[in-house]
Amino acid sequence: MVQSTDQETYRDAVRTVLHTHEIATVEIRITQILRLDLEGDGVEEVIVSSSNLDSLSPNAPRGGYSLVALRRVIADTVATFLLGEDYYSDGCTFCGPVVHRVAAVLDLTGDNVMEIITAFKHYEGEGKNIFSVAGSIPEKVLGWSCGV
Structure with a gap:
């Protein structure tokens, strides 16, 4: 289920990730929040996309x-797994920054467990990755890209 992107809980989660990459004073811009039960076990997971980049710019x-x-939730604790990530703490010129988002959530293998498809774009290129969530830690099972 698509959720409002105006939720402080998820801004705080993104802020925590950014602090570990020495990014502390930027506005947190959440672009997608999806809440769903990926494995059919009655426990909902949340997928958050957040970016302050423009995929058409060659600069960050x-x-x-x-x-x-x-x-x-794993053993009564919320765990965060990054399925796509790029950070430009110092910025960069003509580096082709990458913008990540969720493209789809589907059961691609017919096992009643959803896979997460992420998409990424950068200056003159794009691609997709497929993640299995059948275990407790998501695993990238396929990826492809095209570009200059």
């Missing part, structure tokens, strides 16, 4: 970032 501003995070 200081404190630029883009990420997709899966938040799930």
